Amino acid sequence: MLCLALPGFVALAWLVSTQGHLSGLDVHAAEWARHLRSPALTQALLVITQLHSVMAISIYTAGLSVWLMFKRQHRHWLLPLWLFVPAGAALNVLMKHGVQRPRPTGDDVLLTLSTFSFPSGHASATTLLHGFLALVVLTHVPRPLWRGALGAVSLLMIGLVSWSRVYLGVHFFTDVLAGVLEALVWMALCVLALSVRDQRGPAERLAG
Numbered sequence: 001m002l003c004l005a006l007p008g009f010v011a012l013a014w015l016v017s018t019q020g021h022l023s024g025l026d027v028h029a030a031e032w033a034r035h036l037r038s039p040a041l042t043q044a045l046l047v048i049t050q051l052h053s054v055m056a057i058s059i060y061t062a063g064l065s066v067w068l069m070f071k072r073q074h075r076h077w078l079l080p081l082w083l084f085v086p087a088g089a090a091l092n093v094l095m096k097h098g099v100q101r102p103r104p105t106g107d108d109v110l111l112t113l114s115t116f117s118f119p120s121g122h123a124s125a126t127t128l129l130h131g132f133l134a135l136v137v138l139t140h141v142p143r144p145l146w147r148g149a150l151g152a153v154s155l156l157m158i159g160l161v162s163w164s165r166v167y168l169g170v171h172f173f174t175d176v177l178a179g180v181l182e183a184l185v186w187m188a189l190c191v192l193a194l195s196v197r198d199q200r201g202p203a204e205r206l207a208g
Contacts, residue, residue, distance in 0.1 A: 002188035009181035017099050029173035033166050045164035052161040057125040061085045083190045088128040092121050109169035120171045123162040123179030130154035131187045
């Protein structure tokens, strides 16, 4: 995953920061979103995007953290959760200020925000949270059918949240794509770091 996501994210960040060779892709995606607009779909995607805002996901993470603290047998999941979601959100903020891409503008924009656009915080945070849940599922759910079903739900939610940002006009398509890739890179690095940590002996952990 890291070998695919990292080059993709770096390429997107470089192209966007150098006045983007992907403007055509962003324009076509925005035009397609405009053609699909309807009052019912707009309301549905507004609900989806609000339920997966950075603030909402922070609340979900806090609630899940409290629950894990009271579950001794699952308390070891606290560190991965905090590494995935809060630390990943901080990385997203740093990337936004590093690239400093303005938000889309125009009469067809349904929502306006003053923060930077690249990479999408909604897409990144949603991917990070669902990525953590997928890791828990892979560890604790033995049946392939259930794994597949829960994985499909996670992918669907990531796709819907990402598309809602383009549909509402608050992000370019390359913003949400970069948000997902950024989250995948961060999750892969976290899993790698946690794997190395778990392979170390007690004495090495105390020394390190």
